[in-house]
Amino acid sequence: MKSRIEAVLLPLIIAALVIFFWHMAVVLSGTQIFPKPVQVLLGMVELARRGVLFKYIVASLFRVSSGFLLALAIGIPLGLLLGWFGRAFKAFNPAIQVLRPISPIAWIPVAILWFGVTDFAPIFLIFLASLFPIMTATMSAVQNIQLVHLRAARNFDVKRVALFTKIIFPAALPQIITGVRIALGVAWLVVVAAEMIAVNSGLGYLIIDARNAGMRYDLVVAGMALIGLIGLILDFLFRRLELIDEVRWGFNS
């Protein structure tokens, strides 16, 4: 009970301190451009009143979830297959390792070339950004399945589809979930960059637009704060997945 209170209270105190120092720093430095916390809050209220706040959040979430789900749908099966079939792994892994370190930002020109100024460009970037963490986590999860479980499965004559659905996937799932959580964080990072290029809605667009159209740094920081908060909420929701009975064995807590 006491530790629960602490878990909520201590972060709140730190947040309050940060906001306080932020406020004091702005006041003491006399800057006219960088906003005070309260101005950011008012900025958010203004956005809400203009009716764009909700719209932008939904637009960003839509792009992230589209790209992310696409990455899940392709990355997990691909990861399972590459993790399981040693020969395929040997063939494809070098290519994957070459593509993986390329920043999604570097793909922006290519995305515009291929998809033009449509929603598909940011979705493609988000897809790329989340695909690699999901795929590599899945591959290594499959390669780390305990030998006893595989032997038991072989002993019971489990083959092909059933082998994947009953053994390989559930055995790899805890590690996959960890990878997917990391991928979601990356996807949410990339959404800002992706929305800066080619679209006219979303939180990324809000930030670049507020700066370009009149140095509204209160709105810039409001956009940043919203991205942070939503990222926190998404991560929290994902953590709940670790409590599902079928995967709980893979997590210590």
Place this chain on the structure above:
Amino acid sequence: MRSDKATKISVRDLWMEFPNAHRSTRQSKEKPDLSVPVLQNIDLTVREGEFVCIVGPSGCGKSTLLNIIVGFTKATRGAVLIDGAPVSKPDKRRIFIFQENGVFPWMTVEDNIGFGLLDKRPEERQRIVAHYIEMVGLSGFEKSYPREISGGMKQRVEIARALSANPDILYMDEPFGALDFITRLRMRAELSEIWQREKKTVLFVTHDVEESVQLADRVVIMSRRPASIASIIDVNLPRPRDLDSSEYLSIRDEIFNIMGLGQADPGSVPGADNGQPAMTSRSVKSPLSSRKLDADVIIIGGGPAGSALGTFLGRAGIDHLIIDKAHHPRAHVGESLSFSTTRILKELDFLSTMEREHFVEKRGVAWTTWFDREQITVEFDELEKNGCAYQVDRARFDELLLHFAREHGSRVFSGAQVDRVNFNRANETNGVTVKVGEGRFVLKARVIVDASGRQAVLGHQLRLLKPAHLLPQFAVHSWFTNVDRGPASTANYTHIHLLPVRRGWAWQIPINEEITSVGIVSSREHHVKSGENVEQFFNWTVGMNPTLAEHMSDAKRLREFRMDGNYSYHMERLIGDGWITVGDAAFFIDPIFSSGVSDALHSAKFAAEAIIAALAADEVNESSFYDYEQKMRQGNEVWEDFVGLYYEMSPIFSRVLTESEHRLQMLRVCEGDVYNEAAPEAVGVLKNIFESIQADEQHPLHKVHKQAEASWAEK
């Protein structure tokens, strides 16, 4: 005999080599690339329905052999045939049971068990799963996940998963190796039962010779690496196996001998010549000499005597095992602890637990008679300032004391019954035979302590029980609420209410704020009047003592009446070579002075001292326990004389006690101090006083006694 059965598994001329493990290290770079031979020339036939164990020193390659037979690993040379067909891969008709973690952690218990039945219809699958869940005793855990159950239960899940696939053969690779000692013994017994029922062919790898002889039809003994079959021993013993029988022991020793002689010459170990510590160069001790004891001391029984002894031994760092028949909590009489008990509880450091539990503090004893309304009391204050004893719920007290022993290092084996104590040819004890379910097994120890209470395991086995010259008493008792406990100052005392029948009395013991234990004790002659209706008998007898009747006028009974017959007895011998008896297993005395727990704890203390000294001197024969026996015998004699005398003079006993100038000396005996010099003297004093009262017609108590005796005769 069994040769008419068909050959199930046939291993022919099997050889196995591993690539040299040192190949990549710098030292051996210039050495020729040799591979390490693991198995050499294995030929083995297993018949249908046979239980075959493979034993051998650790690391000898027996698991490798099993992996090849299953089809997980390929042999370098040779063949494995099952039903005449060569094995190339694992098969659903032959299931392998792993040492640990074989169950799937992402599936529930029932999904794991039904794993081999995915091609069956759901209803049928459900039926089979339910059957095996029941068989391995996991009912209620169907929906649990493996992380929620114990290691032993997981192993049962795996066995059930294997059986439900209805295989011809079960392969087991040290399946109980990762379990704790006690669970392992239990699982062995269960497996033996299951195998007898299901009659599968079983190939079982273990390094435990005892385990192999207990389970197998045949034991295959492997030599050290590179392993070949050193010998195959038939175990033609009926099941369940009598682990004391000379046949069993001689087979076991034969296997130890073969393993002891089967040691390879260390010089021939590959890799030993390049300065690297080779896997196999670790010396394997002769199994005969390394045959381990399961504990230094085995205590039969986890009652107060066993638990207290365990605590004393645990403090002295002596490895011991308490084998307890019952599961706690259990009900018990003997709820009033005498004053001398407190001292031992203090030595045990148990008083803080007593206080935490809020057991009723007992500061004296009160006596009432049927012929006057006067209550005579003795206070422990007289013996010691603020002295107190306790009234306890025995179920709770015993449970706490056993728990306390566990905290001080006792290993406790609950729910197991000691069948007998084992003796060698020189008549020294060397262990006990324990029964769990249908299975029996032997546990070895240097000292066996019989703390089995009135079950008196050794007393019965060696026919050493002798009835005391005290007559048997019978008790009817229960728990009540709304019992009037008399004046507030003595409410928490133990009350002894005398009854106008020969040797008849009733106890009144406060268990807590509400509950009072009340029991009637009397001779057989009175007791037979209880007939069919215990309630009527109880109420009728309670009515014989006006004080008691008053106390019980509003009482409400809380549970069924219980009945006990108390035959006082003692053991002809309390000790022997390697054994010692304590508590009720040593002697039992009429409960009038609430002496049971006190004697149990005193004997535990004295026995612990004797055992600790004997083990330190490395000599555990009869003479090491001689002083213990002397002390206990004196205590027992004091009790028998004192209680006998008490029943002769009971109507006037409390008066004599309170009026005598020797009252303190006698009170100490009443409260359980019977193990010192002063105690026999006190009995002599009391006897003299009683004789002088009987001889002196002018003595005020002379007439009281005569009248009381007359009223006994009337009833």
